[in-house]
Amino acid sequence: METLASLGDGFAVALTWQNIGLALLGCFLGTVMGALPGLGPSNGVAILIPLAFTMGLGPTPSLILLTSVYYGAMYGGRISSILLNIPGDEPAMMTCLDGHPMAKKGLAGEALSLSGISSFVGAFLATWGLILLAPQLVKFALLFGPAEYFALFVLAFATLGGVSSTNQAKSAFAAMLGLGVGVIGVDTQTGVPRLTFGEVHLYDGIDFLVAIVGLFALSEVFIFLETRHDKSDSVGRVEVGRLTPPWSMIKRCIPSMLRASGLGFVAGVLPGAGASLGSFIAYSMEKRMVDREGTFGTGDPRGVAAPEAGNNAAAGGALVPMLALGVPGSGTTAVLLAVLLALNITPGPLLFTENPDVVWGLIAALFIANFMLLAMNIPMVGMFTRVLMVPPKILMPLVAMVSFVGIYGISGSSFDLMVMVGFGVLGWVLRKLDVPLVPIILGTLLGSTMENNLRRAVTISNGDYLTLVGSPLAIGLWVVAIVGFVLPVFVGRLVRSRMRGARDQDAGITD
Amino acid sequence: MSDRIFGAVGLILAAFYAWATLQIQVSFLSDAVGPKTFPLAIAAILAISSLAILLRPDEGPDWPGIGRLAEIAAATVVMILYAQFLPEVGFVTATALASAYLSWRLGNTILMAIVAGISISVGIYVVFNLVLGLSLARGPFGF
Structure with a gap:
């Protein structure tokens, strides 16, 4: 009951003209970014963060704008999966398997609208899951002291590579690189400059927004420069056809959607899984459960509904640990965490008591965004299919320039722009070497909080480092962290090759 | 390889990082952990x-050929120049030049690239400066 009252307050916060307008803008931009191959949820949100700042928006409106982009990108990814057989973003990979065959059979419109409905079901249920689960997790998190928090951060880094990671050494390398960058600047406790090499610009540290935009957005531009091929303009046009799926088709998919939403949500909440794994698990479970005639992979509507519901539910689920613990479970939520930190809001258990308007306003905005997205993605999907025609040679310079504008707008400093270009090149090299970028982001974001918790814990116990494993809760977190780090070494290859295998066999595509 | x-x-990098950490001057007022422990652990x-x-x-990944690498290096140089000259020549000019270059290298013809560069630049200027009121770098011409 209390929850419903808070939710009501949230709607009161969210239902202003400005917030509704921002949600609408966010949903639209998010869908566009999700649909465009090359721009996914994390870099979409990353590009827009500086704008939210320079527009001078308060915490709640900025969050509403950016989470709408996040949800929108999750919806949008399916459009190019279905029409072009190119996933618009990573989580939409599984939607290609049955979505594109449906489009080839002339059912593109049905596939688009059905996947829109599934996305809605997944995201809607996950938002309810967020409402129910997050406050419980907050109660639990209030038991945490500095030592437990330190262990929790270790856990976040250890599991961030995810179960599908093949090389844990590279994940660890990335995390340390991020933490290392986070250390740069004046030490908060003793006031001595660290690793600044006398450069005054570095005294207040490297702004994580600069790192994020450089790593995500600029490196994408470099990737396009590298792989440029001139035939990229000639995109095959697919007729969309009727946009309402027959009721019988929806009815047949409802159980799939519900199961996939549940699985996706759990995958989203768990650290290190995220939306890509959510849609993968949802698809493979569904295939195992209902695919008796072997129609999956040939354009079975249930094969479209399941991964879409799964990845949208995972997107909602990933918000749970981010809001309740301040520890994100996926790349995009790490970027959203950056927004919160930059707005001087510390996510975590206290957020729910100190800034209830932010939390509940955000949750209410998610509901509103969901309905907007449903409306945008079914009747108006034709508009977004036209966006796919924008060639990279226009799009990528635009992305680069908007990134520069955003960062320059915040700091007005050429030095920050140079650092951003540096991160862009670094991001390109690391992507080539298959080093994950998300741990770097998380490291720069959480580095100082992590260190402060460590120092606080050890100071409280008069310099005794054993305090870090001094409570059952802390020990439990350490055990999960170690298992989470070691497990992928054994099962990572398996999961990853299955993900690839499923894609190759079923759809007969190689790329 | x-x-x-x-x-x-x-x-x-790790060795350099450790060395740089050891150079940190610790003040007499320090907590139990000190400013060096965490960076050394990293x-x-x-x-x-x-x-x-x-x-x-x-x-190993498929590294692009020398031509492509030069392409990326050239783009980096253009971006660095952009960062340096932005405050001096003003937003619209700098952005038009940089985005025209990128658009050209991404496969547009020179003429189309110039058109694209100018439209991107003016488009961003109109949306961000005139509509949203964001202050962009002012050059000698005031834009």
């Missing part, structure tokens, strides 16, 4: 993971 070089670079894990990458490398 790429990973072996990468691991070696990582080791050097350097240690960085070294271990670099060693692991060096000893058990993955398959």
Whole structure:
């Protein structure tokens, strides 16, 4: 009951003209970014963060704008999966398997609208899951002291590579690189400059927004420069056809959607899984459960509904640990965490008591965004299919320039722009070497909080480092962290090759 | 092979990081942990993971040919120049030049690239400066 009252307050916060307008803008931009191959949820949100700042928006409106982009990108990814057989973003990979065959059979419109409905079901249920689960997790998190928090951060880094990671050494390398960058600047406790090499610009540290935009957005531009091929303009046009799926088709998919939403949500909440794994698990479970005639992979509507519901539910689920613990479970939520930190809001258990308007306003905005997205993605999907025609040679310079504008707008400093270009090149090299970028982001974001918790814990116990494993809760977190780090070494290859295998066999595509 | 070089670079980076950490001047007022412990732990894990990458490398990526590498290097130079000259020549001019260059290198013809560059620049200026009121770099012409 209390929850419903808070939710009501949230709607009161969210239902202003400005917030509704921002949600609408966010949903639209998010869908566009999700649909465009090359721009996914994390870099979409990353590009827009500086704008939210320079527009001078308060915490709640900025969050509403950016989470709408996040949800929108999750919806949008399916459009190019279905029409072009190119996933618009990573989580939409599984939607290609049955979505594109449906489009080839002339059912593109049905596939688009059905996947829109599934996305809605997944995201809607996950938002309810967020409402129910997050406050419980907050109660639990209030038991945490500095030592437990330190262990929790270790856990976040250890599991961030995810179960599908093949090389844990590279994940660890990335995390340390991020933490290392986070250390740069004046030490908060003793006031001595660290690793600044006398450069005054570095005294207040490297702004994580600069790192994020450089790593995500600029490196994408470099990737396009590298792989440029001139035939990229000639995109095959697919007729969309009727946009309402027959009721019988929806009815047949409802159980799939519900199961996939549940699985996706759990995958989203768990650290290190995220939306890509959510849609993968949802698809493979569904295939195992209902695919008796072997129609999956040939354009079975249930094969479209399941991964879409799964990845949208995972997107909602990933918000749970981010809001309740301040520890994100996926790349995009790490970027959203950056927004919160930059707005001087510390996510975590206290957020729910100190800034209830932010939390509940955000949750209410998610509901509103969901309905907007449903409306945008079914009747108006034709508009977004036209966006796919924008060639990279226009799009990528635009992305680069908007990134520069955003960062320059915040700091007005050429030095920050140079650092951003540096991160862009670094991001390109690391992507080539298959080093994950998300741990770097998380490291720069959480580095100082992590260190402060460590120092606080050890100071409280008069310099005794054993305090870090001094409570059952802390020990439990350490055990999960170690298992989470070691497990992928054994099962990572398996999961990853299955993900690839499923894609190759079923759809007969190689790329 | 790429990973072996990468691991070696990582080791050097870790050593450099540890060295730079040891240069930190500790003030007389310090807490129990001090400002050096955390960075040293980072350097240690960085070294271990670099060693692991060096000893058990993955398959190397497909590095682009020398032409493509030059392409990326040139784009980097353009972006650095952009960052340097933005406050001096003003937003619209700098952005038009930089985006025209990128658009040209991404496969537009020169003429179309110039058109694209100017439209991107003016478009961003109109949306961000005139509509949203964001202050962009002013050049000698006031835009």
